[in-house]
Amino acid sequence: MNGATDKETDLTQRQEHELITGDIDRREFMSRTLMAGLGMAGVAACLGTRPAHAARSLTPIFFQWIKDLNPGIQLINARFPGMEYKIAPVEGFGIERFIAEGRNGKSTWDLYVGQTPFVDMIPLIEADVIEPWDSYIPKEVLDDIIPSIREECSVDGKLYSWPFTLDMIALGWHSGIIDRAGISVHPETWDDYLRLAQTVIDSGAAPFGATFDAHGWRSLAPFAHSLSSDVYTAEGLFNFTHEASVEALILMKKIMAVSHPDVLLPGSGGDSGYSSTPDEMAFAAQRVGYYTKYFSASLRMARYWDDPDEVALGILPKFAGGEGSTVFWTTGCGLLKHGQNKELAAEYIRTLTYDPQIWRDSIVGTEAGRPGGLPPYMSIYAEWAANPPAWLPDYVDLVRGQLNQARAIENHLFGLQQFNIGQPLWETYLKGEEQNPRVALQNAVAAVRAEMKRG
Numbered sequence: 071m072n073g074a075t076d077k078e079t080d081l082t083q084r085q086e087h088e089l090i091t092g093d094i095d096r097r098e099f100m101s102r103t104l105m106a107g108l109g110m111a112g113v114a115a116c117l118g119t120r121p122a123h124a125a126r127s128l129t130p131i132f133f134q135w136i137k138d139l140n141p142g143i144q145l146i147n148a149r150f151p152g153m154e155y156k157i158a159p160v161e162g163f164g165i166e167r168f169i170a171e172g173r174n175g176k177s178t179w180d181l182y183v184g185q186t187p188f189v190d191m192i193p194l195i196e197a198d199v200i201e202p203w204d205s206y207i208p209k210e211v212l213d214d215i216i217p218s219i220r221e222e223c224s225v226d227g228k229l230y231s232w233p234f235t236l237d238m239i240a241l242g243w244h245s246g247i248i249d250r251a252g253i254s255v256h257p258e259t260w261d262d263y264l265r266l267a268q269t270v271i272d273s274g275a276a277p278f279g280a281t282f283d284a285h286g287w288r289s290l291a292p293f294a295h296s297l298s299s300d301v302y303t304a305e306g307l308f309n310f311t312h313e314a315s316v317e318a319l320i321l322m323k324k325i326m327a328v329s330h331p332d333v334l335l336p337g338s339g340g341d342s343g344y345s346s347t348p349d350e351m352a353f354a355a356q357r358v359g360y361y362t363k364y365f366s367a368s369l370r371m372a373r374y375w376d377d378p379d380e381v382a383l384g385i386l387p388k389f390a391g392g393e394g395s396t397v398f399w400t401t402g403c404g405l406l407k408h409g410q411n412k413e414l415a416a417e418y419i420r421t422l423t424y425d426p427q428i429w430r431d432s433i434v435g436t437e438a439g440r441p442g443g444l445p446p447y448m449s450i451y452a453e454w455a456a457n458p459p460a461w462l463p464d465y466v467d468l469v470r471g472q473l474n475q476a477r478a479i480e481n482h483l484f485g486l487q488q489f490n491i492g493q494p495l496w497e498t499y500l501k502g503e504e505q506n507p508r509v510a511l512q513n514a515v516a517a518v519r520a521e522m523k524r525g
Contacts, residue, residue, distance in 0.1 A: 133184035180409035235443025242368025286489030293318035366442030
């Protein structure tokens, strides 16, 4: 390198590596190189061969659970040589690291895989951390997204979350337990559901009849949707005092009467209590007949059974005369505004989300588990309808059909937090500390409003 010593060469190579990985920026690289006495020749030797906009390799960041449940991602990664595949250094739905970097006008990563619109999309937009995909996503892909999903992932007509997997709150059950209980009908209404859950207990087929996840977006909201999905305020918050929300809370208490006593406890997964919840443990242990949660939970927990093929899925019951809706959401990809390689990021996500093996592994399962996530594209379902694969289970059509009635939780800065804030208040009714469900829910509204006022 123009007479530089071996020591100088090693220093330059070390600093070049830091530049490529994003540990230092170009200005810092130049400053260190010049201070080390290597001169502009040392700078040019490293920077002259790379365009300024691609100082590092494509660097996506995934949540750990996505990596664990989808081993096929590694095969996609192999198609992108030199890619830096990272795991998010957060627990739960934490986005603090992304926001902290964004404040400094930088990003260690190019795209974030694990974004859920109602959970973190608006906070990331408000913090100016992500940008729309519209300038990078091919039009044929944009037009292929199922309309309700495209709406969920968009703000002001721009796509801020490129959807990856679809999930939906549905009814799951252990067909072996249900058969032993002598049940041969499907619960269409919540009254049917409660009656059959009690039959499970009375027959001795299982210790408990039913279970649910106590987090509001997994129970209170979908139960309310089954009566009416018009349960959002003009500003996009969940309307806790809507009559459908009140009926949903009353229903939760009725289900608790046929459920395991720890149903309200947080999970033990080390991610703010969102995973390894008591409902999952009870269903996995074959101690409960019926289960209402996103359908992938039933599929994942059934892997622990004597016969995993005894898992069954159906649409969520509804209140008599109710709308029959439920809650869906997608887990997708956010394009980090201060990242790099944006065209390549779009190519990568397109490859990942259209890959046939990714979807077969998700639906059928691998040794790593059975994620159960479904694709967001109309063309994939059309292809399956025209040429049904032998491995495709019936529940895929069921979920796709229910999507016509399902509704996403409205996108709002407090889209997730409103449920976390309100839960201790509405649970006073579930625990018998407050006798009036409307009072408990009004207190939840007041708590959310107070937190919003605090900013």
